[in-house]
Amino acid sequence: MSNLEELIEKLCPDGVEYKTLGELGKFYGGLTGKSKEDFKEGNAKFITYKNVYSNPALDLDVEDRVRIYPDENQRILEYGDVIFTGSSETPDECGFASVLTKKTDEKLYLNSFCFIFRFNDVSVMLPDFSKHLFRCNFLRYQIGKTASGVTRFNVSKKLMAKVKFPVPPLEVQREIVRILDNFTFLTTELAAELAAELAARQKQYEYYRDLLLTFKLNESTILNEQTNELELSGAIRWMKLGDICLHSCSGATPKKSNSEYYVGGTVPWIRTQNVTFNNIYSVDSFITEQAVQETAAKWIPENCVIVAISGASAGRCAINKIKATTNQHCLNMEIDSSKALYKYVFHCLCNQYKELLSKKQGARGDLNSSLILETMIPVPPLEQQQRIVDILDRFDTLCNDISSGLPAEIEMRQKQYEYYRDKLLTFKELKKEA
Incomplete structure (x- = not known):
């Protein structure tokens, strides 16, 4: 015992x-x-x-x-x-x-x-x-x-x-604190080590992203993976973001007072909190087909590059891996695949996050969609874009995929703590005398 x-x-x-x-x-x-x-x-x-x-x-x-x-x-x-x-x-x-x-x-x-x-x-x-x-x-x-x-x-x-x-009695509280604090300490120590490793990998990813996406006019910079050095090859074009889009739009928030726009909804509805430099495979908010027909919240195809344009989330970007709709605080860009790869554009915008932040306006710190579409990005030949994407995707997967690697290990330890915490804090209730 x-x-x-x-x-x-x-x-x-x-x-x-x-x-x-x-x-x-x-x-x-x-x-x-x-x-x-x-x-x-x-x-x-x-x-x-x-x-x-x-x-x-x-x-x-x-x-x-x-x-x-x-x-x-x-x-x-x-x-x-x-x-x-x-x-x-x-x-x-x-x-x-x-x-x-x-x-x-x-x-x-x-x-x-x-x-x-x-x-x-x-x-x-x-x-x-x-x-x-x-x-x-x-x-x-x-x-x-x-x-x-x-x-x-x-x-x-x-x-x-x-x-x-x-x-519970204070002696019982004290013993539970001892157990859980010790578990938390060990978990925190391991999480700190894993987080440090994750931070190092993230810096490595950002270093290569900056290196690969820093171009001189009329030059294309490519990483030679065998020598780990940069090579310059071919000409690049500097193009406005809007010029490589087949289509761009924002969405809408259907009136909350109209239950027919929400109740029983099956249409994925992306909000700015879903936009976190990530691939969006699922959402927790849905609207109805009626809302799509009667409001500005229109369907966008898979693999659009989405930029949050409002408030604290402004400047963050994502790729929707599902056909979806968005609220009005998202700028959605369908990329012309004959000019650029959508993943390449995504990495470019991640790299220009701080620059986008400098364009925020107003008390809320919003971004103007037109200014975003005027943003210039370097556009090398498609095969070189693919090489850049392949390199950065490997780093991105390691850093951000919660289902594997270091983040998953940190999450597993947290779930272990939560399991034992809930188990130790479950008590039979004392029946009061009538």
């Missing part, structure tokens, strides 16, 4: 008590009344949405700052606080939790897109136990059901108050 089993047998043989968030604490909001200017030269540490979403325990070694004035009455994070993300584009990503597991004298302020759950009695649950508990699958399922919305989903604090979870 393991130490944990002995503790459970000794301290809670008949099960553990389950409580709701509303019974054990209260919810509080993050910062209020702040403008963009307050985040440019801040004087206090600021916890971002990404920090909460990405870390079971808050990362306090950050450079994010916000300006706090002497007479302001803003809420400060406290040891043991559980912080939740308040909204997301999908309900499954709402309510991700992160916990302040370290005591600090430094004042920490929370962004307005997250909210705090604070225990009335912080001693009822170890913060290091909370960081595992509030990310386990059965709680994530409950939390996901508290979110509602159409294009963006928001968590209901009223429903969150009803989320139910086990509160």
Whole structure:
């Protein structure tokens, strides 16, 4: 019998008590009344949405700052606080939790897109136990059901108050923390090694991509794979992106208020979050044929080069490997195969990502489709394009294919942790006496 089993047998043989968030604490909001200017030269540490979403325990070694004035009455994070993300584009990503597991004298302020759950009695649950508990699958399922919305989903604090979870004795919590922290440490160490290897391969890919796609006017640069040196051969043309397209278009977002555009939809609908320098084989959003007929969300053929043109995703590109539609924030380009290979164009645009970012306009940081289509790219002969594509595809597969290689190993280790976490945090509920 393991130490944990002995503790459970000794301290809670008949099960553990389950409580709701509303019974054990209260919810509080993050910062209020702040403008963009307050985040440019801040004087206090600021916890971002990404920090909460990405870390079971808050990362306090950050450079994010916000300006706090002497007479302001803003809420400060406290040891043991559980912080939740308040909204997301999908309900499954709402309510991700992160916990302040370290005591600090430094004042920490929370962004307005997250909210705090604070225990009335912080001693009822170890913060290091909370960081595992509030990310386990059965709680994530409950939390996901508290979110509602159409294009963006928001968590209901009223429903969150009803989320139910086990509160085992502190000795049991402590032993579970020991087991899971040790597992996490070993997993993190291996993941760090694998991530370092992946980063090295990614740099190698980017190095050869830059090398292969850096041309001098009227020259074509090709890598000799045997000597690992560059060769110049043949003439190239510099052409506008729009001149090598058979067709280009954006899509549309059918009215969310019209259920006939969405309910029972089977038409793949690509959104900007699907565009991540990748091949798109499947999507999680669909519209109906009626939406295609009545709105600007028209079909595009397979193997278009798609560029995201809106907001934080602007400049990212992808290739659709399925016939699909897109929203209006995607520029879709069907490439003329007599002039260029679509994969070659894709690699060119990946290489010009920073240049595309420099063309962003407006408060949202959008890209103008016309300016993208005016972008000049080097176009060597098709056989040389194919050689470049073959080399870069091998690196791309190694770096990005989640089903094999290094990313898959990292994902496997994370799934192992999640399996044992959920197993250890599953308790029989103590039956209350009538």
